[in-house]
Amino acid sequence: MVIENKAEVLDKDNRYLRLKNSQGKSVSIVREVYRRENIPCQSSLCLEDCNVGTDDFDLLPSNVTHYIIPDCQVAREYLEVFEAPEIHGIIFTQTAEHCIQYEGSKNHHNRLKRLVKDKTKGAVIFHNEFQKYAYCDRESGESHSDWQSRSTFKAAEWFFNHLAGQLPVVMVTNNDKVIEEYGSKIINVHVMKVEEYLQTFWKQANTALMDLYESLTASVQSKTKKKGYSGYLPTDVLEAGLKTGRYIQGHMNVNKSNASEEAFVRRKREESKEDSGSDILIHGMSSRNRAVHGDVVVVELLSRSEWKGRSNVIKETTESTSEPKLSKDDEESEDNGDIMPTGYVVGITQRNWREYVATFAEDEKTGQKGGKVLVIPWDYRIPKIRISTRQVEKLKDHRIIVRIDSWDIDSQYPNGHFIRSLGKIGELETEISAILIENSISVPPFSDAQMKELPIDTPEHPWKIEDVELKKRRDLRDSHLIFSIDPKGCEDVDDTLSVRHLKNGNIELGVHIADVTHFVKPGFLTDQEAKKRSTTVYLADRRYDMLPGILSANLCSLISGVDRYAVSVIWELDSKYEVVDVWYGKTIIRSQYKLFYELAQLVHDGASQTEIVDNVPELQDLSGEQLVTKIDELILAVNQLMTIARHLKRKRVRGGALELESVEVQVQLSETKSVEDLTPKDHMEIHDTIAECMIFANHWVAKKIAETFSQCALLRHHPLPRDHQFGNLKSCAEVKGFSVDINSNKTLAESLDKCVDPGDSIVNKLLRTLATQAMSNAAYFSTGSLPNNQFFHYGLALDLYTHFTSPIRRYADVIVHRQLMAAVEAADKLEIPGNKELSELSDHINQKHRASQYAQRDSQELFQCLYFKGKDSNDDCCIVDAVIFQLRNNGVYVFIPRYGIKGPVYLRSKDGQVIHVQPQAEPEWTGGTIQRTDHSIIVNNMYGSQTYTLLDHITVRISLKDSRAHSLSVRLELLYNTPHISVSQQDEMAKKQKAAIIKEVSEAAEESRLAIVSHDLGANFDKLKEEYGQTSTKHSLYHMFESFKETALKTS
């Protein structure tokens, strides 16, 4: 008697799969497999209802000419070909996935998963082994690979029949026998080779694909035997070793300025709890054993007698630094500092290879066709990569993207392949895209499909508040005086404020944030794209938005005088400014005033009526009594707000909040993308006021979501700094006789406040900068992934913190908005990602944030260098004052307040000569010695001795160090050991100077760019650019971001 276990699933099949599994002994085990008829085919062409009940029923697009089914071998070796954006409609069989999973690396499998997850790609995994009719049994005597190809073909056949022949199916293989056997079996189920396939279908579309294929083939084929490096230990040995503590696992970090010799392995966090937590030095290329910067490696420590210290010499980075040196330096013992644990790599857990920007060496021979060429990566930390390409001649002056495929044991360099070219070296666009690629930032223009999801707001079809929403939301339009304070000319206002007195004598403070989540629902393409980007990226001359312009600058922007959706946090505060009650929820608001910082400060300081009216467009139509009441109302609100913020801040500072400094330049760009001017960063109290209100809102939202979602709330924490990071700060402070107490954030804040040299305003600033550097980075996390005692925010001295106030610019805020709404409205809980998903997401966001910061820094450096490019080395702007903040054995690191540049100044040249400076003349290089003490460096030579102490002012000359393969950098040379001009003078000039730099460079670039582009697009260019131009400058956003960063630096 046979009974089906569930009435609704009658088509279950129960066959047995016999596997041989060897774990020491060979054991035969039986596993059951259930097959069914209704495996979702995931195609939008499906005629049967096999996709009902699955959420992704139309992953395979219908607008392709054919579907591709790669066989196991092709899927494993040529996965990258399928990653090309133009290839859609790929079906990976379960058989192929298993093959990749068991025979390929974990990284490889993850890439496949990512490819399938990417909904724009139209790639799916089809569970052919679970489908009753697509499956075939392995026959006795049939080899595994034969069975794999037969299964794949069967799946292809099934797919073709399932879709009733609507689309041809192409099975791609590299096995001639398979083509012979199945090639002509069924019409329109084609079987062909990868090469043939690419040539037939993608010839016109993309020659780069062909190139990619060729270099992949070359890297698959090139396998020769010759020993160079030692092999890696097998995985089980590594795992056992890690468990017993014999080996240590961590991330490989190559020292940027000494890439050929020094690398450090940062231990994984879990281990550092017990251990000292210090990094492990990997000295030399042979002990690094083919590990590349960023890989997760397993190292074994050397015996204590072989430990080395890290180099204390400033190394000059030249094009040859990536040359692996296997020999040791004689002098090194002299130049090295304290010895530290040293080890060598015995295995690699995970390769984190990404795409690298690289350049051909200048003297590259172009003789052989398709020969191997070494390219020099842009990143100093990456070794040269050997690629094979036939386009050396064509790409000689270009920056290209390459990817590493493998690093054979016998090879001095890793093998890779060419992907595409970025453009000519030295062009602004090339350099900018190099910066983006190097930081893994991808910013394609927003797609049409994405725009279709979004509401429309044109003069013909103006966007209106929907009635449904009107009923659901609390209406604050008439009851509250709401206003925003932002930098002048800001377009995307994501926060507004309100304050009023309640009848019971309490005060009501409200923070109203743009309701982005109303427009961007989970699962929308816009949401996916925003998640991918995670943040708006600001470069020195442009920005890449996270959300399309219709949202960021219009519908989500809380501009004055229009109705907008908002998410509000409203507190009731008693007379001592303690929170009595708090309300969270969706609202409709109409901001009454859009103020800017300077004006708001003016209002507070007591501006005259005419001054206010002149600057507030909203008031200009009014007159008489009405005007007076309106102004009084506004003044009252602003004053009230500042009083509240003052109290909130005082409370937080008492708790130990830090005020840190970082040198940032604030640039003001004009409509036509040139730097107009730079307002000196006047720090006004109103800045603090707004920042404080935002911190307050973030804090309370964090409280709410952490309470509701104890396991999956997205918060932001700032861990304790590591003590040893403060070494440099301490020694700098000691020079001036200050002491820095780092026991807690409170003592640190207090001791930093005391470090003021009345004669030198830079000192405090510099010390705060050093303190900022010593901090750990603040990061997002999911509450389920960390113990409760690590939730705190060190810098802000808060127990819980998150980001809630800028959903237009940061994806984390979007998630937090959703969580807050789910917490408050008790609906939509299903859409909240679980802990695992959320911690993956927070890692992703953290990574993207860091990348965007790096990209911004890189772009600023780029502009800096371009500025110095045309300058004469004795030009007035190249000779500047600098402050010493760190000592090395052959030089010092200085900080240039005027440009905010930090860099090394050499006191001893590479050939051992030391510098002697003399007033009114060029310095002279002579033989001599250098002596280093705790706080100073003494240079001895025949003229006498000169001393350089920490925090001394010296005069340096800035010149440009030209580089072909790497980013441009500036070189600093010592001129005099006396201050250049008075410090206060420079301080003021600094900002203006920086503006001049960017202005000049970007103007030049803009001109040349316009000249090219407008030629193509004709007279409409400006209009087109406005409509489609992703990076077109809405200048004010940038400005706003700068000020936000300022607050962020204080808050994080």
Add this chain to the structure above:
Amino acid sequence: MAGLNLLSDQGFRIDGRKPNELRRIQCKLGVFKQADGSAYIEQGNTKVLATVYGPHEIRGSRAKLLLDRVLVNCQYSMATFSTGERKRRPRGDRKSQEMTMHLKQTFDAAIMTNLYPRSQIDIFVEVLQSDGGNYCASVNAATLALIDAGIPMKDFVCACSASFVNDNPIADINYLEESSGGPELIVATLPKSDQIVFLEQNSRLHEDNLSKVIDLAVKSCKDVYTVLDRTVRDHVSEVSNSHGWDH
């Protein structure tokens, strides 16, 4: 096993099931004539034979005699050939002793014990092939055997296991899923009255997820119940037909 993907992104488990699906259940009542009741059950590849003797007088030591209710005596054992590796499994090993205890507790709660004071019911369970969920199959088999023996019970006792993988609860886990180190929750219920008579959990599972897993396990027990119930009805009608009784 590294990289074992217990639940694919498309929602299929290693053996092709969806998270909430049971393995195929095949069962049969009255497989032996000598015993008072007997049953055979297959849940996927887990195969269990159960026999019931009694109620009868106390055998062996009379000290175990209970004045107010029947003594339920269980014995669980695994055949030497039940796993991939042939292994001698003595009756009294700790694992079977524990399982025996669990079975006894479960059926003490389900049998109307007060109907037969001073007597004894023996339940013998033999696992012929093991592929995860041994306890569940044993309970289900013993229930059928008790019904076959005509012993009054409050309700069927149905058992099912569940686990939690990638934020998804999965029902009726097989050996591979059991041994991957995830949590395992075993529930035996009285499906009609929605009462839990036995609950056991191995390995760690976060409190927040517990209710999801229990809910699925309890629901799966109900699914098991529908299968068992149908078997019993079919069996009864078959027997009555063969005896030529009218309905």
